[in-house]
Amino acid sequence: MSKPRYPVIEIDSNKCTVPFYCKKCLEICPTSVFMVHAVKVEKGRETNPQDPGAYVLAAPMRDKCSVCNDCIEVCPEDAIKIYFPSDT
Amino acid sequence: MNWIDKAYGDPKYGNGRWYLNPKNHSRNMYKIKKPDQKSAAFGSDPEAQSGARIFEIMQTRFEDPEKFERMVKEADAMRTKGPFQIGQVIPIQEAFKVAELSYPIGAMHCICRYHWRANEERNEHEYSCTGLGVGMLKWERWPERYKGGVNFMTPDETKEWLMKWNKKGLVHIIMTFGGSYVGGICNCDYPDCGMIRNRIDYGITTGCIKSPWVAKVDYDQCTGCGICVQRCQFGAIKFEVTIEKTNIDQFKCYGCGLCETACPTKGIELIERESLPGLKEVW
Numbered sequence: 196m197s198k199p200r201y202p203v204i205e206i207d208s209n210k211c212t213v214p215f216y217c218k219k220c221l222e223i224c225p226t227s228v229f230m231v232h233a234v235k236v237e238k239g240r241e242t243n244p245q246d247p248g249a250y251v252l253a254a255p256m257r258d259k260c261s262v263c264n265d266c267i268e269v270c271p272e273d274a275i276k277i278y279f280p281s282d283t
Numbered sequence: 284m285n286w287i288d289k290a291y292g293d294p295k296y297g298n299g300r301w302y303l304n305p306k307n308h309s310r311n312m313y314k315i316k317k318p319d320q321k322s323a324a325f326g327s328d329p330e331a332q333s334g335a336r337i338f339e340i341m342q343t344r345f346e347d348p349e350k351f352e353r354m355v356k357e358a359d360a361m362r363t364k365g366p367f368q369i370g371q372v373i374p375i376q377e378a379f380k381v382a383e384l385s386y387p388i389g390a391m392h393c394i395c396r397y398h399w400r401a402n403e404e405r406n407e408h409e410y411s412c413t414g415l416g417v418g419m420l421k422w423e424r425w426p427e428r429y430k431g432g433v434n435f436m437t438p439d440e441t442k443e444w445l446m447k448w449n450k451k452g453l454v455h456i457i458m459t460f461g462g463s464y465v466g467g468i469c470n471c472d473y474p475d476c477g478m479i480r481n482r483i484d485y486g487i488t489t490g491c492i493k494s495p496w497v498a499k500v501d502y503d504q505c506t507g508c509g510i511c512v513q514r515c516q517f518g519a520i521k522f523e524v525t526i527e528k529t530n531i532d533q534f535k536c537y538g539c540g541l542c543e544t545a546c547p548t549k550g551i552e553l554i555e556r557e558s559l560p561g562l563k564e565v566w
Contacts, residue, residue, distance in 0.1 A: 199348075201345065214401070215401050218400075218401035221399070221400050221401040222400060222401070226474065227399050227400065227474040227475055227480075229399070230334070230337070230338065230398050230399055231334075231398060231401050232334025232335060232337075232338065232398060233334065234335075253338050255337065255338050255341030255342065256341065256480075256484075257345075258344070258345070259484065
């Protein structure tokens with residue numbers, strides 16, 4: 196059985212530094228493929244959404260991506276790339 | 284006796300009503316921690332950990348689909364054994380009973396909407412999740428959860444609050460959050476709730492088991508207004524054009540009762556799953 200092909204969503208974390216503060220792609224995605232989580236955690240303190248690199252953006256539900264490219268258009272940092280893996 | 288009662292307790296509180304068993308609100312709440320041992324389930328920030336964990340599991344789906352299938356099956360086997368890896372849809376009448384049973388009750392922000400939509404819910408008007416039991420009292424140790432604070436509520440306030448979200452169209456799911464006791468009532472919808480989404484899209488049953496009820500249309504009462512169709516988060520309700528009435532697929536129905544509470548003519552009733560031999564094993 197061949198693996199099903201899904202769109203690959205590449206997020207450049209050097210450009211996308213404050214996803215929890217910006218959240219434009221997270222809010223616009225019609226199938227909600229994105230997810231944001233904190234990587235910088237200090238005990239007893241809330242992670243600052245505006246702290247660069249404190250949160251990372253990922254696209255774990257990319258099998259539900261229809262490649263409508265709304266997130267690419269809305270991204271102020273041009274950090275998202277979506278492509279279909281080629282057959283070869 | 285059905286599998287839920289076998290795994291989680293006592294049929295004397297009602298068929299399949301494990302969440303009304305007081306024991307399940309208290310068991311193992313405080314565990315004695317050995318100095319060299321770290322808590323297995325939760326670290327200093329369960330929110331960040333759960334986020335990373337969810338991402339890991341989802342990643343497995345792409346990299347090793349067969350392993351993912353196995354993980355889903357293992358999780359499903361776990362639910363029938365106990366103890367407590369489950370979430371279950373409940374209608375609002377049952378959520379009210381839980382509100383009377385559990386203490387303390389605190390409203391807080393929803394972790395799923397936080398992860399999937401970066402929804403912050405920073406005050407008591409926005410909080411859409413509830414924590415139940417003494418786990419709430421040490422919540423401030425978890426900064427990501429505590430960020431806006433917690434709004435503690437009386438049973439009556441809780442009912443009012445649950446009704447607010449029910450009217451807006453959210454499904455109540457009673458959760459153990461992987462711990463060993465009832466930990467909260469989530470108010471969920473698709474797609475920004477992880478539990479409903481995992482079940483519908485990926486077949487992960489443990490977080491979103493169907494309730495001990497199913498909805499049934501009373502065709503004499505149904506006027507075909509279609510309000511219930513918009514309410515269903517599970518795609519179980521259709522409008523049957525030729526008879527101009529609602530049609531409920533009981534095999535897709537999760538028994539949340541959202542259609543029942545919205546029906547203006549009382550044309551939908553919830554009946555016990557156990558009373559229907561064809562649905563007895565459909566959880």
